[in-house]
Amino acid sequence: MQPSLFSQTPEDLAVLLEGLGEPSYRATQILEWLWQKRSASIEEMSNLPARLRDHLKENFTLRSLTPARSQGSLDSTRKFLFRLHDGRYVECVLIPASPALYGERSDRRTLCVSSQVGCAFGCKFCASGLDGFTRDLTADEIAGQVLLAEELSGEKVNNIVFMGMGEPLANLSQLLKALELITAPWGLGIGARRLTVSTSGLVPQIRKLADHPQQIRLAISLHGASDEVRDRIMPINRKWPVSELFKALRYWTERKKQTITLEYILIDDVNADLAQATLLAQRAKSVQAKVNLIPYNTVEGLPWKRPDEPRCRAFRDALVKSGIPATLRLEKGHDIDAACGQLRLKEERAERKDVT
Numbered sequence: 001m002q003p004s005l006f007s008q009t010p011e012d013l014a015v016l017l018e019g020l021g022e023p024s025y026r027a028t029q030i031l032e033w034l035w036q037k038r039s040a041s042i043e044e045m046s047n048l049p050a051r052l053r054d055h056l057k058e059n060f061t062l063r064s065l066t067p068a069r070s071q072g073s074l075d076s077t078r079k080f081l082f083r084l085h086d087g088r089y090v091e092c093v094l095i096p097a098s099p100a101l102y103g104e105r106s107d108r109r110t111l112c113v114s115s116q117v118g119c120a121f122g123c124k125f126c127a128s129g130l131d132g133f134t135r136d137l138t139a140d141e142i143a144g145q146v147l148l149a150e151e152l153s154g155e156k157v158n159n160i161v162f163m164g165m166g167e168p169l170a171n172l173s174q175l176l177k178a179l180e181l182i183t184a185p186w187g188l189g190i191g192a193r194r195l196t197v198s199t200s201g202l203v204p205q206i207r208k209l210a211d212h213p214q215q216i217r218l219a220i221s222l223h224g225a226s227d228e229v230r231d232r233i234m235p236i237n238r239k240w241p242v243s244e245l246f247k248a249l250r251y252w253t254e255r256k257k258q259t260i261t262l263e264y265i266l267i268d269d270v271n272a273d274l275a276q277a278t279l280l281a282q283r284a285k286s287v288q289a290k291v292n293l294i295p296y297n298t299v300e301g302l303p304w305k306r307p308d309e310p311r312c313r314a315f316r317d318a319l320v321k322s323g324i325p326a327t328l329r330l331e332k333g334h335d336i337d338a339a340c341g342q343l344r345l346k347e348e349r350a351e352r353k354d355v356t
């Protein structure tokens with residue numbers, strides 16, 4: 001498989017052009033065709049000489065993803081399923097600003113992107129891990145989700161969360177390259193502070209990302225405030241228990257001087273009792289984090305349930321009373337399988353049925 005032209009940085013193109021005896025300004029022209037004009041073919045790049053276009057056509061592909069399916073939702077959350085060159089699928093979700101959180105006039109449009117096909121971490125409540133891990137996405141496949149979602153929706157994405165399928169920090173090298181494609185002025189030009197990387201708790205990679213110069217934001221898929229609860233639903237906790245994780249989070253806050261977000265899916269009879277809320281408040285306070293509470297989205301084939309609304313509110317109120325900034329998201333996209341990995345799982349399983 002040839003690399004995508006979208007994976008090329010100015011430095012990569014400089015080396016390529018030098019080897020071909022082309023002037024260095026061609027790199028700027030190529031990048032403009034890709035990221036600003038969103039060229040649909042290499043042939044279209046009319047200010048490049050024919051010999052250079054021929055070389056690019058022979059050695060690169062253009063797009064690494066094609067649209068497979070999209071679903072809109074009543075609250076205008078949209079979910080896109082994209083097909084990769086090897087027949088696999090990834091999905092991403094475009095989420096408009098919530099007026100309750102950001103005000104009626106907010107133009108915030110958040111895209112939740114995937115970083116891997118499937119996931120090896122096997123969190124017990126998650127659709128992405130149900131069929132195991134298939135492969136890492138490349139940087140251009142990650143950034144390509146933004147390009148394609150913008151084209152299909154006609155809207156400009158200005159906020160990105162790495163919370164779709166996969167564990168982004170298990171694919172750190174491609175994630176860092178994708179961050180470059182997304183933030184560079186010659187690329188998508190989205191500010192680093194508008195990118196949030198979410199991890200289930202890969203401690204060494206959190207420390208590495210803390211040392212990365214860009215001011216990207218960090219969210220932790222915590223979902224349990226004690227080892228007992230996290231061990232039950234998130235196998236990664238056996239490798240890096242809560243105390244190790246919070247040591248890494250303290251390192252992050254020292255380095256980045258920013259607020260971390262703790263994501264907490266409320267699951268009935270698992271982690272939604274007030275004892276967990278008290279412990280969670282203590283943990284959040286220790287790293288000055290805020291907490292996002294998300295009532296569980298039912299996943300076909302999994303036994304978990306969301307707690308009723310009074311219980312969710314009581315959990316939130318307990319955090320707020322302890323001085324922790326906490327939001328309770330009655331999750332957008334509940335009606336379109338928006339929990340990560342569900343749409344892709346349905347598509348791949350349907351294809352397997354077709355084949356057998």
Ligand code: SF4
Pocket residue numbers: 119120121122123126127128129164165166167200221340
């Ligand atoms: S929650 Fe995240 S890390 Fe856990 S299985 Fe799902 S995608 Fe993987």
